[in-house]
Amino acid sequence: MESVQEQPVTITSKAAEKVAEFMKQEGNSGLYLRVYVSGGGCAGLSYGMGFEEKPDEDDKIIEQNGVRVVLDSYSQRYLRGANIDYIESLMGSGFKINNPNVTKSCSCGHSFSTE
Numbered sequence: 001m002e003s004v005q006e007q008p009v010t011i012t013s014k015a016a017e018k019v020a021e022f023m024k025q026e027g028n029s030g031l032y033l034r035v036y037v038s039g040g041g042c043a044g045l046s047y048g049m050g051f052e053e054k055p056d057e058d059d060k061i062i063e064q065n066g067v068r069v070v071l072d073s074y075s076q077r078y079l080r081g082a083n084i085d086y087i088e089s090l091m092g093s094g095f096k097i098n099n100p101n102v103t104k105s106c107s108c109g110h111s112f113s114t115e
Contacts, residue, residue, distance in 0.1 A: 008080045009035065009062060009069060015086040015095060016065030026051060032061070032070045035097075037078040045078065047097050 011019070011033075023029050031051040038048055055061055055070040062069045071079060082099040 008060060008071060008076055009082045009084060011062075011064045011067055011069060011084045012086065013065050015084045016067045018086040018095070019067050023051070028053075032068045034070050034072075035075065035079065035084065036072055037075040049095060 019033050020029070023031050028051075031053060032055055034048075034050050034052045036048045037045050039045060052070060056072065058073050059070040060073075060076055062071070069084075078101055079097075079099065080101065082097050082101070085096045085098065087093060087096045
């Protein structure tokens, strides 16, 4: 398990507040937020998020705005420079990942590809 000085991903204060709120609902404020990329979706890759009690050996840990984000080695290359935000609008609310590595995304907005 390695802690990273450079931030492969950033999390906005709004997203961090929402994560803290969800952790409170889970009854455990010591959880890690896992952000990952997996194969699938119309364009080839898709994002996922979930809570973990402890990181794996090869995970990168990023602490920002009171949230500990963990990234597996596969996901790190696809998420480098990405920003995690939480959006609330009339059309709905949810986490939004702004990723500079995306070269093509699907019209559904949930899958993407990189070069």
